[in-house]
Amino acid sequence: MKKAFTLILLFFCFCNIGYSQGKFVIQNKKGSDKIRFKLINNLIVIPVEINGVELSFLLDTGVSKPIIFNFLNVSDTLKIKDAKKIYLRGLGEGESVEALKSKNNVFKVGDAIKLNQDLYAVYDANLNFAPRLGVPVHGILGFDLFKDFVVEINYSHKYIKITDPDKNRYKPCKKCERFNLEFYNNKPYINAKVKINNKQIPVKLLIDSGGSDALWLFEDEALGITSSNRYFDDFLGHGLSGSVYGKRSKIDEFSLNSFVLKRANVAYPDSTSILFAKKISGRNGSLAGNILKRFNIVLNYQEATVTLHKNGYFNDKFSYNKSGIELAHDGVRFVKERENIAPNKNSLINETNQNQTRIVFDSRYKFSLKPAYAIVELRTGSPAHLAGLKNGDIILSVNSKPAHQFTLQQIMQIFYAEDGKKIKLKIDRNGVVLNYSFILKDFFK
Structure with a gap:
């Protein structure tokens, strides 16, 4: 199963936009x-x-x-x-x-x-x-x-209808649950419950399919919405008006009526980053992709309802990036690769006895342009940071396998692996090749 990765989460606000500007x-x-x-x-x-x-x-x-x-x-x-x-x-x-x-x-x-x-x-x-x-x-x-439509988001089969x-004809479903939606500035909100420090708290959340985290909560001591003592500070994403930082932690429980998720990931964004978002009356945070993907969803804006049916992702464990590394594509690199062909007898050319100049063209190898992956965020105090890695380092290999043989998501999946896994990285730092290793540690274990 694919893991959830910290990524950019955007939030835009446009007011007083109605239904009168045409339709799909x-x-x-x-x-x-x-x-x-x-x-x-x-x-x-x-x-x-x-x-x-x-x-x-x-x-x-x-x-x-x-x-x-x-x-x-x-x-x-x-x-x-x-x-x-x-x-x-x-x-x-x-x-x-x-x-x-x-x-x-x-x-x-x-x-x-x-x-x-x-x-x-x-x-x-x-x-x-x-x-x-x-x-x-x-x-x-x-x-x-x-x-303009009733929109079904089928996360398990990766299509929207x-x-x-x-x-549209609503089909009753014994294993489904239907919820009412509220709208503010044309965005859908749903009522849910979170359990923090063994206290059940009702919350109003923006349904945010454009966020890759599981849950964002706005800290509010009066309501009991506060992080536990087990948290770490992290980069949460980049919003329309700049970077967003905050705390990452776990909550005891997240529930939508009968659907209950234990030990869900949660992020508490800094108050300075969410001043605009908190102006929505009663809003307590956002419900994002790492929870939404656990359901197949039918959104009906005209009836102000959402129908949820849990899918094969529902019981996936909530994991997080234990390395502290965030990667991004950083251009391309020339990579020397061996081809599976026999050596060419004519690969030696332009050889003279006078100056012993020898130019070798070895057809067993080729040079190709491959994507380069660079460290763009590094969490302070994380295993990768303590090992000596730095922002800007280019990843050359992961556990002895060339980095260009992975997709970006495949490398990031490795950083979400189980507690105790050893990671070996070969990196290029300003033209100098260096080797590092570290052990993934589960902060919440």
């Missing part, structure tokens, strides 16, 4: 369509076509309007027009960021099309998902799709 329409007789997605680090990546250009977007219940990361230089290709400069504010300690609002864009998701979609182009290079996900991600799509509400 499914262009087939069935009135429904299935769209396959990639599940990467608990995040849903779907194909989206904008103005005839095929792109990849995160499907995020926590955003109100589509965002495109314009530093990827796709605006000219998309022929964005009627742009107007605005400023957006979100999670993080920094200032608002500049964006261009564009009208009348054509969006296509599967068989669904919308002819007059607003789009927000953000130029901040920090909002680049691709290096940490290992796949291209050009933007984020949320409310505009969910408001969009259905015209007029053609």
Whole structure:
């Protein structure tokens, strides 16, 4: 099973956006369509076509309007027009960021099309998902799709099904539970319970499919929402307005009626990073991908309901990155690889007796460009930090296997392994090759 990885979590707020700006329409007789997605680090990546250009977007219940990361230089290709400069504010300690609002864009998701979609182009290079996900991600799509359809998110089979509400038929399910949703600024909230220090506490949580963590809670001593003595400080992600830091810990229990998850992961973001988010009346945090993926979900915004059915991920143990290392793609490297062919007798050429110059072309080897993985975050006091690793180190091999033979997610999975596992890394630090090893330790054991 794939583990959950700490990754970027964005939160955008757009107020007073209604249903009157047109809608998506499914262009087939069935009135429904299935769209396959990639599940990467608990995040849903779907194909989206904008103005005839095929792109990849995160499907995020926590955003109100589509965002495109314009530093990827796709605006000219998309022929964005009627742009107007605005400023957006979100999670993080920094200032608002500049964006261009564009009208009348054509969006296509599967068989669904919308002819007059607003789009927000953000130029901040920090909002680049691709290096940490290992796949291209050009933007984020949320409310505009969910408001027009009944949307089934099938995490176990990795597809979403969009259905015209007029053609949707609710099918009773003995093992399912249906919950009412509340909406603030076009974002869905659900009521749940957490058990902290043996105290059961009701909480209102944003349903945030664009976050890869399990659960974020806003500390509130009056309600009893506080971290236990067992926690560590960590980088939680990068929001629209800057980096977000906080505490990582465990809670005794998380429950949605009969669905109960023991010892769930929790993060408590610093209060300075969530001032804007806490303005939502009664909000206590976010419910994110590492819990959501344990259910197959049907979201019906028009009826303000969500139906949950637990799937094969439900009983997965809540793990976390025990190494303290966060990796990202960092360009490419030339790698020498041996080919499985016989030596070429003609591989020695240009040999003279006069100067004994000898140029060797050995056809058994080839040089290829392979992805490079760099350490971009290193938790203070973690096993990797104590071993001597540093930000900027390029990983050359993991447990004696060349790093380029792994995907980014495969390397990160290794860092989520069981307590006591030994990790050996060969790294390149400013041209010097060094070897390090450390033992994974479960902080909460």
